[in-house]
Amino acid sequence: xxxxxxxxxxxxxxxxxxxxxxxxxxxxxxxxxxxxxxxxxxxxxxxxxxxxxxxxxxxxxxxxxxxxxxxxxxxxxxxxxxxxxxxxxxxxxxxxxxxxxxxxxxxxxxxxxxxxxxxxxxxxxxxxxxxxxxxxxxxxxxxxxxxxxxxxxxxxxxxxxxxxxxxxxxxxxxxxxxxxxxxxxxxxxxxxxxxxxxxxxxxxxxxxxxxxxxxxxxxxxxxxxxxxxxxxxxxxxxxxxxxxxxxxxxxxxxxxxxxxxxxxxxxxxxxxxxxxxxxxxxxxxxxxxxxxxxxxxxxxxxxxxxxxxxxxxxxxxxxxxxxxxxxxxxxxxxxxxxxxxxxxxxxxxxxxxxxxx
Amino acid sequence: xxxxxxxxxxxxxxxxxxxxxxxxxxxxxxxxxxxxxxxxxxxxxxxxxxxxxxxxxxxxxxxxxxxxxxxxxxxxxxxxxxxxxxxxxxxxxxxxxxxxxxxxxxxxxxxxxxxxxxxxxxxxxxxxxxxxxxxxxxxxxxxxxxxxxxxxxxxxxxxxxxxxxxxxxxxxxxxxxxxxxxxxxxxxxxxxxxxxxxxxxxxxxxxxxxxxxxxxxxxxxxxxxxxxxxxxxxxxxxxxxxxxxxxxxxxxxxxxxxxxxxxxxxxxxxxxxxxxxxxxxxxxxxxxxxxxxxxxxxxxxxxxxxxxxxxxxxxxxxxxxxxxxxxxxxxxxxxxxxxxxxxxxxxxxxxxxxxxxxxxxxxxxxxxxxxxxxxxxxxxxxxxxxxxxxxxxxxxxxxxxxxxxxxxxxxxxxxxxxxxxxxxxxxxxxxxxxxxxxxxxxxxxxxxxxxxxxxxxxxxxxxxxxxxxxxxxxxxxxxxxxx
Numbered sequence: 001x002x003x004x005x006x007x008x009x010x011x012x013x014x015x016x017x018x019x020x021x022x023x024x025x026x027x028x029x030x031x032x033x034x035x036x037x038x039x040x041x042x043x044x045x046x047x048x049x050x051x052x053x054x055x056x057x058x059x060x061x062x063x064x065x066x067x068x069x070x071x072x073x074x075x076x077x078x079x080x081x082x083x084x085x086x087x088x089x090x091x092x093x094x095x096x097x098x099x100x101x102x103x104x105x106x107x108x109x110x111x112x113x114x115x116x117x118x119x120x121x122x123x124x125x126x127x128x129x130x131x132x133x134x135x136x137x138x139x140x141x142x143x144x145x146x147x148x149x150x151x152x153x154x155x156x157x158x159x160x161x162x163x164x165x166x167x168x169x170x171x172x173x174x175x176x177x178x179x180x181x182x183x184x185x186x187x188x189x190x191x192x193x194x195x196x197x198x199x200x201x202x203x204x205x206x207x208x209x210x211x212x213x214x215x216x217x218x219x220x221x222x223x224x225x226x227x228x229x230x231x232x233x234x235x236x237x238x239x240x241x242x243x244x245x246x247x248x249x250x251x252x253x254x255x256x257x258x259x260x261x262x263x264x265x266x267x268x269x270x271x272x273x274x275x276x277x278x279x280x281x282x283x284x285x286x287x288x289x290x291x292x293x294x295x296x297x298x299x300x301x302x303x304x305x306x307x308x309x310x311x312x313x314x315x316x317x318x319x320x321x322x323x324x325x326x327x328x329x330x331x332x333x334x335x336x337x338x339x340x341x342x343x344x345x346x347x348x349x350x351x352x353x354x355x356x357x
Numbered sequence: 358x359x360x361x362x363x364x365x366x367x368x369x370x371x372x373x374x375x376x377x378x379x380x381x382x383x384x385x386x387x388x389x390x391x392x393x394x395x396x397x398x399x400x401x402x403x404x405x406x407x408x409x410x411x412x413x414x415x416x417x418x419x420x421x422x423x424x425x426x427x428x429x430x431x432x433x434x435x436x437x438x439x440x441x442x443x444x445x446x447x448x449x450x451x452x453x454x455x456x457x458x459x460x461x462x463x464x465x466x467x468x469x470x471x472x473x474x475x476x477x478x479x480x481x482x483x484x485x486x487x488x489x490x491x492x493x494x495x496x497x498x499x500x501x502x503x504x505x506x507x508x509x510x511x512x513x514x515x516x517x518x519x520x521x522x523x524x525x526x527x528x529x530x531x532x533x534x535x536x537x538x539x540x541x542x543x544x545x546x547x548x549x550x551x552x553x554x555x556x557x558x559x560x561x562x563x564x565x566x567x568x569x570x571x572x573x574x575x576x577x578x579x580x581x582x583x584x585x586x587x588x589x590x591x592x593x594x595x596x597x598x599x600x601x602x603x604x605x606x607x608x609x610x611x612x613x614x615x616x617x618x619x620x621x622x623x624x625x626x627x628x629x630x631x632x633x634x635x636x637x638x639x640x641x642x643x644x645x646x647x648x649x650x651x652x653x654x655x656x657x658x659x660x661x662x663x664x665x666x667x668x669x670x671x672x673x674x675x676x677x678x679x680x681x682x683x684x685x686x687x688x689x690x691x692x693x694x695x696x697x698x699x700x701x702x703x704x705x706x707x708x709x710x711x712x713x714x715x716x717x718x719x720x721x722x723x724x725x726x727x728x729x730x731x732x733x734x735x736x737x738x739x740x741x742x743x744x745x746x747x748x749x750x751x752x753x754x755x756x757x758x759x760x761x762x763x764x765x766x767x768x769x770x771x772x773x774x775x776x777x778x779x780x781x782x783x784x785x786x787x788x789x790x791x792x793x794x795x796x797x798x799x800x801x802x803x804x805x806x807x808x809x810x811x812x813x814x815x816x817x818x819x820x821x822x823x824x825x826x827x828x829x830x831x832x833x834x835x836x837x838x839x840x
Contacts, residue, residue, distance in 0.1 A: 044667075121722055143723040144563070144574040145677025152675065164725065166574030206574055230571030237568055237665045 035343040039151045039158045042167040043210040051176065051215055057339035058177050058332070064101070065335055074342055075104035081134035083109045083125065083150075084161065085141040090306055090330065091161055091171070095138045098337035107134065126150045136341065139163075144203075157344040165201050171305050172207035174336040176215055178329050179260055182301050189216035194254040194296075196288060197264030197313050200227045200275075204305045205264060209234075209245055219245035222254035223264075223286060226275040251286055258296040262303040263288045263314040279312050288314045293323070301325050367833050369454070370488035372401045373788055376828075381422040381792070383408070386757035387781020393417035396424055396782065396790075401831025403788040419752055421796050423822075426780045427459025427789040427829055428759040431550075431633055431766060432525070432609050432709035433734055435461075437483055438476065439468025444714040444809045446480055447487035449734075452712070452808035454827045454835035456735040457759075457791035460492035462767070465503070466526040472498035472509035474517035490832035494767070496521040496550060499529050499538045508537060515545040520767050523550035525609065526684075528586055530556055532593060539597045543604030548631070548766065550607045551590050553616065554685065558582035563725050565686045568665070569643040573676060575724070578686045584615035591623045591630065598629060607766055608632040610711050612685040614695035621704040631766045632699075633709040636740035637731050637814075639696040643687045645814060646724070648672040653693030654749050663690035679720055679727035680814040683713070697749045700758050707763035708741060708755070710734045714810020732810030736801055738793065739820025746821060787831035797823035 035053055037045065046054075064070055080099040084092050092108070099106045111125065120128075122141075129137060135156040139147050144164030151158040162168040179193070180186050193212055199205045199221045212219045221231060231247045248254050255261060270276045293300060302314075302323040310316045319326060367373075376398040383394035383406065393414035397405040409417065435449030436442075444452075453461045463480065465471030471480070477495055484493040497514035499522045501507050511522060522542050529535040529551060542549050559582045564570040566577030590606060597604045611617055611632050620632050642653045642663065649656065649666040650673050658664045666672055681687060699705035713730025720727050733740075741759070744750045764780040782790065798819040803811040827835040 121718070123721060141723065143725040145725070146723040148675050148677045149679075149723055164574050165576070203574055206572070230566065230568070230577060233568050234571050237668070 035347045037344070038347060039147075040169050040340055040344060041147050041151060041158065041160045043169045043172050043207045043214075046211070046214065048214055048216075051173075051211065054173050054336065054339055054343065055177055055180060057343055058173075058336045061335040061338040061342070062332070064338070065331075071101050071103060073103045075099065075102035075345055078104045078135050078345060079107065079133040080104040080136045080138065080341070081107045081109060081129045081132075082138045082161070083111060083129060083140075085111050085139070085146070086162070088140055088162070090333070091140065094330070094333040095159075095161060095337050098334050099341060101334070101338055102341055104136070104341070107132070122146060122149055123153045126153045130154055130156065136344065157347075159340065159344065162203055164203065165206070166203050167207045168203040168305075169207055170333070170337050170340060171204050172211040173340065174329060174333045175208055175262065175303060175305070176211050177336050178303065178325050178332045179301065181332070182325060182328070183259065187216075188212060190218060191259040192218045192220065192257060193260040193262065194220045194222060194258040195262045195264065196222045196251070196254060196286065198227045198266050198270065199223050199231055199264070200229050201267070201270075202264050208262070213245055220248065220254045220258070221245060222248050222251055224276060224282070225249050227270070251292060252295060255292055255295040258300055260301045260303060261288060261293065261296055262305070264305065265307060265309055266313045279309075283312050287312060288318050290315060290318055290321070293318055303329060305329070367836065369451070369833055369835070370490055371833050372831055373398050373828050373833055374401075375399055376788075378422070378424055378792065380409070380417050381424045382417060382419045383782060384423060384425040384753060384756045385782040386753065386761040387426070387783065391419070391753055394424075398788045398828070401787055403782065403784055403786055403790070406782045406784050419795065422792065422794050422825070423752075424782070424790060424792050425756045426760045426782060427791050427827060428457045428738070429460040429462075429763040429767075429780060430458050430710050430712070430734060430737075431462050431607075431707055431763045432464060433461045433712040434464050434466065434714065434730070435480075436714060437467065438479055442716050442809070443719070446483035446493070447489070448807060448809050449712070449714070450484060450487055450489035450491045450493065451835070452734050452806065453491050454489065454829070455807045455824060456710075457738050457793060457824045457827055458491065458734060459789050459791065459827055459829035459834060460494065461734075462494040462496055462520055464523060464525045465496055465498040466524075470498045470503045471495055471519075472501050472503065472514075474510070474513050477514070477517050477519065489834060490829040491834050492829060494520045496523045496525070498522065499524045499549060500534060503527060505530050505534060508534070508541060511538075511541050511545060515547055519547070521548045521550045521607065523552065523609070525550065525552045528552050528554045528556065532589060535590065536593050536597060539594060539604045539606060540601045543597065543601040546603055546768075548605040548607045548768075550609050551586075552610070553583050553586035553590055553608055555582045555586045558585070562686070563682070564646055565643040565688045567643065567689055568663070569647050572667075573647060575646070580613040580615055580688065580692070583611070583613050583685055584619060587611070587616040587619045591619060591628060594623075594628055594630060605629045605631070605768075609709060610635050610638065610685060611699075611705070612638045612688050612696070613692045617695050617699040617704055621699070621702070624704065631706040632704070633707040633763070633766070634696040634699060634705045635709060635711045636733055636737040637683065638685070638688060639693050639700070639708075640740040640744060641681075641687050641814065642690050642693050644671070644690075645687060646676060646678065646681050648674040648676045650674055652743055652747065653690050654697075654744070654747050656690040657694055661691060661694070677724040678814060679722060679724050680731065680812045680816070682724055682727045682729055683731050684729035697744060700750060700754055705758070706766055708737065708758040709763065710737045712808070712810075714808050715812045716809075717811070720812045730812065731814065732806065732808050732812045735806050735808060736813060736815050736820060738822050738824065739799075739801070740815075742795060742822040743820065788828045789830060790828050791824060792826040793822045793824045795822050797821075799823045
C-alpha cells in the first residue's frame with residue numbers, strides 16, 4: 001500500500017501530492033505499516049515497525065533529494081514553526097530545509113531560555129504559535145521534557161528537536177538510517193555499535209540507546225566514569241524488556257570489533273564542573289584516534305552528531321578519513337526529517353478524517 | 358445512622374454546641390487505645406469518651422467512621438506575607454482543616470522572612486481575621502533573612518512564641534552557624550529544624566539520582582546530598598549537647614533510607630534528635646516523573662529494590678509533570694519503604710506535609726524550571742490511609758504520626774499556648790478532633806482543594822478517608838457538605 005492509498009498516511013489533496021512530480025514509489029518499497037503517533041517527542045515509544053516505516057519513508061525522501069528540483073508539494077499550505085530555545089545551526093537548518101522541501105510555510109523563532117523567567121511562558125508561546133497558524137511545531141529546549149509541555153498545549157504535532165539531556169529523536173533516526181544505508185545487509189541487527197564520549201549529558205546517546213537497541217543492535221556506551229553516572233543501573237535494569245546494552249570505561253573493550261563507532265562532543269564546561277581533569281587528558285585516554293580505531297573491524301563506520309571538537313573526542317584524520325560518515329549524517333538528516341514531517345502530517349490528516357467519519 | 362446527618366451546617370469558627378457520635382472507631386494515641394466507642398461534645402468541650410465492649414461493640418470496626426484527635430502538621434508553607442497569590446493564611450488554614458489538621462506549624466520562608474517578631478504578629482492577625490479555629494504555630498528563621506550568615510532574633514522570636522527555628526527551603530549550610538543555632542535554640546528550649554541538604558551536590562538538580570533521572574535525562578539529585586548533611590548535623594549535635602543539654606535537632610522531610618538509618622542509630626545512641634517524613638515521600642516515587650502512577654509499595658520488588666516501570670508497562674501518564682518537582686525529590690521505592698519502616702519502628706516521629714502551594718505561573722512550566730513543592734495538606738490523610746489499606750502501616754501508627762508524634766517534637770513549653778495539649782481524646786478538654794470515613798473516597802480535583810495551590814500530582818485521583826468534620830479548640834474548622 002502506498003501512502004497515497006493508505007488512509008492513515010495520505011492526506012486529502014495536498015499531502016497525497018507527494019507523488020508528483022515523479023512517482024512516489026519509484027522502485028522504493030512502499031511503507032510497510034501505519035504511522036499512529038501524533039507527536040515525535042521521544043524514540044522510546046517507537047516500535048521496530050515504526051522504525052522500519054521511518055527508514056523506508058526516508059529512503060523515498062533520499063530519492064526525492066536526488067532529483068534536479070528536490071521539492072514536493074506534500075505539506076503545501078502547512079505552517080511549520082521551528083522554535084529553538086537553544087543555539088543550533090545544524091539541526092535548525094536541517095528542519096527548515098526539510099520542511100521547505102515539502103513546500104511547508106516555515107517560520108523560525110529563536111527564543112532565549114532566559115526570557116522564560118520574566119517574559120512569556122512556554123505555554124503562552126506555544127498557544128501564540130498555534131494562533132498564528134502553525135500545524136507543526138519543532139522545538140528545541142535546554143530543559144528535559146519541555147516538548148511534552150508544548151505538546152499538551154498545542155493542537156497540532158510537536159517534534160522534539162532536542163530537549164536537555166533527554167532526547168534527540170531525529171538525530172537517532174538519522175543515525176540509524178545512516179548506519180542502515182552503509183552496513184552490509186542494510187541492517188544493524190547484531191552489529192556492535194560503540195558510543196564514545198560524554199554519555200551523561202548527551203540526549204543523542206539516550207535516544208540512540210533506545211533506537212539502536214529497539215532495532216536489534218549490540219550497543220556499547222563508553223566514557224570516563226564521571227560521564228557515565230547512572231548508566232550502569234540503566235543497562236542492568238533491562239528497561240523495556242530485552243533492550244540490553246553495555247557500559248564501560250574501557251575504550252579497548254568498547255572499540256574491539258565494533259562495526260560502528262560514534263564519538264560525542266566533549267564540552268569545556270565539564271572541567272569546571274569537576275568531571276574531567278583536562279581536555280588533554282580526555283583526548284589521551286578516550287579520544288577516537290587512528291590507533292584506537294584499528295581495534296574495530298576493518299570496515300568500521302565512524303560517526304559524530306556534531307559539532308566536533310577535533311583533536312579532543314575525535315582526531316582530525318579520523319573525522320575526515322575514509323571511514324567517516326559525518327557528512328552523510330548531515331545529508332541524511334534532511335531526508336529523515338522530511339520523512340518524519342510527512343508521516344506526522346499523514347497521521348494528523350488520518351486522525352482528522354477518521355474523526356469526521 | 359450516618360454521622361454527617363448529625364451535624365448542623367454551621368459556619369467555620371462557630372462553637373461546636375452539641376455533637377454525639379455513636380458506634381464509631383475511636384483512635385486515641387495518647388492513651389494507646391483504639392476501638393469501638395462513642396463521644397459526646399457539649400458546648401465545645403469533649404464531655405464524654407466511651408469505649409464500647411461486648412455486644413455493644415459488635416459490628417463496629419476500623420473500616421468506617423473514625424474519630425481521632427485533630428492532626429498537627431509540623432511543616433507547612435502558607436506564603437503570607439509576600440506571595441498571597443499562592444496561598445494566604447486564611448486559605449491555608451481552610452486547607453488544613455479540610456485535611457483533618459487542627460494545628461499547623463508554618464515555615465518562616467515568607468517575604469519578608471519570619472526572622473523577627475513583627476512578621477509573626479502579622480501572620481497571627483491574618484489568622485484571627487480568617488475566623489478559623491485551627492491553631493497556628495510558627496517556626497522562626499535560624500538566620501537573619503534566611504541568608505545563612507548570622508543568627509536571626511532567636512530570643513525575641515522565642516518570647517513571641519515561635520515553636521522552633523528553621524531556614525527551611527534551604528539548609529543551614531555553614532556548620533559554624535548551625536552549631537551556634539543548636540546551642541542558642543537549646544538554651545531557649547526550642548528545636549532547630551533542619552532541611553538537610555548539601556547544596557554543593559544539588560546545584561541545578563531536578564530528580565532523584567537513579568534509573569529514572571538517568572533515562573529521562575534529568576539532572577541527578579543524589580541521596581548522598583541528604584545523608585551527608587544529616588551525618589554532619591548529627592555530629593554537631595553530639596558535640597553541642599555536651600555543653601547545652603537542652604539542645605534538640607529535628608530533621609524534616611527525610612527522604613532516603615540512608616539518612617533514616619543515620620537517625621535510627623543516633624536515637625539508639627541517645628542523641629536528642631527527632632525527624633519527620635512526608636506523605637509524598639512515603640507514597641510516591643520518582644517513577645511518577647516518568648509517567649507511572651502507582652503507589653510506592655506497588656513499585657517495590659520482592660528483593661526490596663524498585664521495579665522498572667517501563668518493563669512493568671506501568672507508564673500511564675505523560676512524563677515530566679512539573680507538579681512532581683519537589684525538594685527533596687521523590688525518591689525510589691526502596692527509600693519510600695524506608696520512610697514507612699521508620700514510622701513503624703519509631704525512627705520517624707511524625708508525618709509532616711511540607712504543604713508547598715504554588716501558582717500556575719510558577720508551576721505550569723518546564724519541569725526543570727518549575728518551583729519545588731507539592732500542595733499536600735489536603736491529600737496527606739488519603740495518601741497515609743492508602744498505605745494503611747495496603748498493610749504498610751497500622752492505623753494506630755499513622756494516627757500517632759499525625760498527632761502525638763509531632764506533639765512530642767514540639768514538646769511542652771511553659772509559654773507555648775495550647776500546643777502542650779495532650780493531642781488525645783481527653784475528657785474535659787476543648788474538643789480537638791477529626792472525624793473521617795475510611796470507606797468513603799473523594800476525588801482530588803482543583804475545585805475540591807481549599808488551598809490556592811492546585812499543584813498536586815494527585816489531581817484526578819480518588820483517595821480514601823473523606824474528612825467529615827474537623828474541630829479545633831472546641832470550634833468547627835471544617836464540616837463536609839451533606840451527602
